[in-house]
Amino acid sequence: MLTKRDLLKASVALGGLSLLLGRPERAAAQMVDQLQIFVPAAPGGGWDQTARTMEQVLKAEKLIGSAQITNVPGAGGAVGLPQFINQWRGRPNALMVGGLVMVGALIANKSPVKITQTVPIARLTGEFEVLVVPADSPLKTAKDFAAALKTDPKKVSVAGGSAGGTDHILLGMIGKALGVAPRDLTYVAYAGGGPALAAILGGHVTAGISGFGEFGEQIKAGKLRALAISAGERQPDIDVPTLKEEGIDVELFNWRGVFAPPGISAAQRESLIALIEKMANSNAWKEELRKRDWTPILLTGDAYAKFIENENERVTSVLKDLGLAS
Amino acid sequence: METLSQLANGFAIALTPAHLLWCLVGTTLGTAIGVLPGLGPALTIALLLPITFKVEPTAAFILFAGIYYGAMYGGSTTSILLNTPGESATIVTALEGNRMARSGRAGAALATSAIGSFVAGTIGTIGITFLAPVVVSFALKFGPAEYFSLMVMAFATVSAVLGSSAVRGLTSLFFGFYLGMIGVDLQTGQARFTLGIPELLDGVNVIVVAVGLFAVGETLYVAARRHAGKDEIVPLRGSLYMTREEWSRSWKPWLRGAALGFPIGALPAGGAEIPTFLSYWIEKRLSKKPEEFGTVGAIEGVAGPEAANNASAAGVLVPMLTLGLPTSATAAIMLSAFQSYGINPGPLLLQNQPALVWGLIASLYIANIMLLVLNLPMVGIWVRVLKIPAPLLYAGILVFATIGTYGISNSPVDLILLYLLGAVGFLMRRFDFPTAPVIIGMILGPLAEQNFRQAMTISDGDWTVFFRQPLSATLLALAVVGLVGPRLYALYAARRLRDAAQPGEA
Numbered sequence: 001m002l003t004k005r006d007l008l009k010a011s012v013a014l015g016g017l018s019l020l021l022g023r024p025e026r027a028a029a030q031m032v033d034q035l036q037i038f039v040p041a042a043p044g045g046g047w048d049q050t051a052r053t054m055e056q057v058l059k060a061e062k063l064i065g066s067a068q069i070t071n072v073p074g075a076g077g078a079v080g081l082p083q084f085i086n087q088w089r090g091r092p093n094a095l096m097v098g099g100l101v102m103v104g105a106l107i108a109n110k111s112p113v114k115i116t117q118t119v120p121i122a123r124l125t126g127e128f129e130v131l132v133v134p135a136d137s138p139l140k141t142a143k144d145f146a147a148a149l150k151t152d153p154k155k156v157s158v159a160g161g162s163a164g165g166t167d168h169i170l171l172g173m174i175g176k177a178l179g180v181a182p183r184d185l186t187y188v189a190y191a192g193g194g195p196a197l198a199a200i201l202g203g204h205v206t207a208g209i210s211g212f213g214e215f216g217e218q219i220k221a222g223k224l225r226a227l228a229i230s231a232g233e234r235q236p237d238i239d240v241p242t243l244k245e246e247g248i249d250v251e252l253f254n255w256r257g258v259f260a261p262p263g264i265s266a267a268q269r270e271s272l273i274a275l276i277e278k279m280a281n282s283n284a285w286k287e288e289l290r291k292r293d294w295t296p297i298l299l300t301g302d303a304y305a306k307f308i309e310n311e312n313e314r315v316t317s318v319l320k321d322l323g324l325a326s
Numbered sequence: 327m328e329t330l331s332q333l334a335n336g337f338a339i340a341l342t343p344a345h346l347l348w349c350l351v352g353t354t355l356g357t358a359i360g361v362l363p364g365l366g367p368a369l370t371i372a373l374l375l376p377i378t379f380k381v382e383p384t385a386a387f388i389l390f391a392g393i394y395y396g397a398m399y400g401g402s403t404t405s406i407l408l409n410t411p412g413e414s415a416t417i418v419t420a421l422e423g424n425r426m427a428r429s430g431r432a433g434a435a436l437a438t439s440a441i442g443s444f445v446a447g448t449i450g451t452i453g454i455t456f457l458a459p460v461v462v463s464f465a466l467k468f469g470p471a472e473y474f475s476l477m478v479m480a481f482a483t484v485s486a487v488l489g490s491s492a493v494r495g496l497t498s499l500f501f502g503f504y505l506g507m508i509g510v511d512l513q514t515g516q517a518r519f520t521l522g523i524p525e526l527l528d529g530v531n532v533i534v535v536a537v538g539l540f541a542v543g544e545t546l547y548v549a550a551r552r553h554a555g556k557d558e559i560v561p562l563r564g565s566l567y568m569t570r571e572e573w574s575r576s577w578k579p580w581l582r583g584a585a586l587g588f589p590i591g592a593l594p595a596g597g598a599e600i601p602t603f604l605s606y607w608i609e610k611r612l613s614k615k616p617e618e619f620g621t622v623g624a625i626e627g628v629a630g631p632e633a634a635n636n637a638s639a640a641g642v643l644v645p646m647l648t649l650g651l652p653t654s655a656t657a658a659i660m661l662s663a664f665q666s667y668g669i670n671p672g673p674l675l676l677q678n679q680p681a682l683v684w685g686l687i688a689s690l691y692i693a694n695i696m697l698l699v700l701n702l703p704m705v706g707i708w709v710r711v712l713k714i715p716a717p718l719l720y721a722g723i724l725v726f727a728t729i730g731t732y733g734i735s736n737s738p739v740d741l742i743l744l745y746l747l748g749a750v751g752f753l754m755r756r757f758d759f760p761t762a763p764v765i766i767g768m769i770l771g772p773l774a775e776q777n778f779r780q781a782m783t784i785s786d787g788d789w790t791v792f793f794r795q796p797l798s799a800t801l802l803a804l805a806v807v808g809l810v811g812p813r814l815y816a817l818y819a820a821r822r823l824r825d826a827a828q829p830g831e832a
Contacts, residue, residue, distance in 0.1 A: 071736075074527060075528050109515075162510070195594050198595070223673055324515045
């Protein structure tokens with residue numbers, strides 16, 4: 001016989017169960033119930049992968065109950081950022097993934113919002129760039145490349161991603177460091193690393209610039225020759241000199257980091273920073289970075305905020321030199 | 327033969343029950359998302375990327391490849407039945423396919439596209455197996471100058487869809503150019519025609535335009551003329567599947583489509599749309615019944631482009647598997663899946679991961695067979711869609727088009743665009759402007775522009791580069807032959823006819 005009391009018990013049990021399933025934070029006191037991650041790019045790209053890897057690691061380390069990822073793709077983040085700043089204002093457990101590309105895109109697109117309007121939480125990973133030539137190129141070193149560029153920048157075509165992106169910014173910085181007017185540089189923009197790589201492999205351009213991960217396998221296979229990387233110092237297991245070693249005083253990381261929406265309290269900011277620090281120091285996170293060839297360059301809180309301001313200024317000045325910003 | 331023994335190993339891997347199941351799941355899912363406009367294979371695979379945390383690599387790639395091939399099959403279904411292309415590669419299919427469906431031959435159109443997809447997909451997969459290294463070294467010879475010349479050649483295909491008036495057709499084409507220019511310019515990073523709307527910075531999605539012009543425009547047109555005239559859809563006339571005549575009209579276009587699609591798909595900037603345009607143009611030129619094009623629907627115009635887009639889907643995998651070059655959105659996402667396994671896709675992929683690559687290739691053969699088995703019996707069910715009374719059918723199309731468009735980017739701006747373009751499509755239909763040139767202009771225009779500017783940047787402003795390079799010059803010559811040739815031939819034939827007639831008169 002089912003009595004009223006049984007029904008009551010059952011409903012309490014069910015309620016408790018649904019509470020448990022829906023809000024697992026009751027189990028662990030400090031855990032964030034649900035983290036909302038805003039990705040201003042389409043699924044599958046670098047920022048999206050960062051977000052999904054974060055979700056994976058944070059859940060595995062029991063730092064969060066669950067994560068909800070929202071993708072708002074478009075124009076290097078210029079479509080998503082206004083939405084994050086306006087509609088996500090004041091949300092406590094929300095993070096946006098972004099990076100250098102977004103800084104550049106906002107400036108080039110003359111966006112009405114600035115990345116400095118968000119609350120910077122932490123810089124997570126970075127990927128340095130590499131300057132390559134086809135394997136049969138007469139240019140053997142970055143010094144050869146520099147000499148050719150100084151002689152006649154019009155004859156040295158360099159392929160990379162879209163105009164004003166990281167690859168273009170690096171070329172602008174190299175030109176500036178060598179005393180070549182950035183506007184004289186011959187930059188050929190391709191829609192993405194694949195087509196650019198095809199143009200370099202086919203010998204249609206003199207050289208190419210991209211993230212090291214994009215070209216790494218071609219370099220290993222001997223199809224491309226790496227002249228220099230944009231990291232500050234030599235990287236383990238990569239036998240390629242830095243630009244600085246080759247006498248070009250340029251350092252650039254295509255960094256990715258996370259930001260909180262404006263309008264959160266100081267305590268909320270602190271707890272987000274603590275959460276990300278715990279994640280970044282976990283073995284699971286380190287293992288994912290190793291698998292994906294992402295270099296950890298953790299920087300949090302005020303130091304990160306300062307870094308963002310500097311990057312914003314630096315990129316603005318390069319884009320101005322390239323004639324892409326005013 | 328080493329390749330054959332490798333392939334046999336691949337089949338041994340792909341034919342395990344678990345992998346067959348993954349393949350079935352992938353092809354079914356792929357067919358489903360292909361049918362839905364908006365949700366393409368790239369987005370679907372991206373959303374499924376997290377499974378790479380749980381599933382072993384071979385299974386994941388068999389699943390992804392199934393989705394990829396399946397979407398190419400499924401995309402044609404809505405093109406044919408509802409004039410609502412699911413993928414940009416099946417836009418051309420809608421041109422003749424939907425005409426056939428309206429005149430009672432939907433079954434034949436669906437069947438020729440399914441069988442043509444199977445034939446071309448299999449030819450393409452054989453191409454991957456045996457020709458990949460050759461094709462890829464040829465593909466790398468294409469630089470910006472060659473691409474530009476290829477685009478010029480592809481522009482010749484516009485002549486097949488201009489309709490009755492060249493001025494109207496070219497107006498449509500230039501409207502397509504305009505739509506294609508919207509967004510941030512790749513070479514300078516500056517926004518063009520975006521009207522200050524950030525959502526337009528990435529440009530207008532060609533699917534939104536195709537669905538707006540074809541499906542929404544058509545719906546408005548039918549609604550406006552409901553009381554005026556007869557625009558009757560005949561659900562089924564004759565046999566459900568292809569007749570003997572339809573078979574004999576289909577097999578050559580399948581082979582020609584495959585021959586166009588595979589190499590162009592393998593070009594790093596070739597894509598799946600250009601071979602469908604070229605195939606449509608060739609089939610219209612070669613057809614013995616050109617009067618059926620654009621009227622009751624010609625089966626060649628479905629068979630050729632459908633074969634072309636499936637062969638190109640196989641072609642796209644060539645640079646990915648041999649060089650680690652992602653040449654389409656889907657390939658790029660698949661590459662990022664490789665990375666989440668710590669596998670570095672590149673020129674050494676085949677050496678380092680032979681089991682994975684050959685398992686994947688073998689599963690492509692299996693996916694093709696599964697898709698045929700899955701899709702042919704569906705034809706009978708799909709054809710019944712056309713028996714739905716017109717008001718309900720068109721209402722359904724609107725719902726479908728709206729949901730699909732919203733699915734592309736979850737952006738209300740796309741929905742506004744969809745209906746604006748629907749209104750434009752209605753007016754174009756009303757005043758007899760052809761809509762197909764808009765799509766061609768929109769796809770080819772920006773490609774031609776970017777490649778032209780890349781070529782000019784590299785050559786430092788020297789435009790003779792297009793004629794100096796043999797490959798580029800050859801393509802340009804072919805374009806001239808394609809445009810002028812048929813007219814000269816017609817002139818010559820007319821003169822001969824006259825010459826032949828004259829002696830009799832005298």
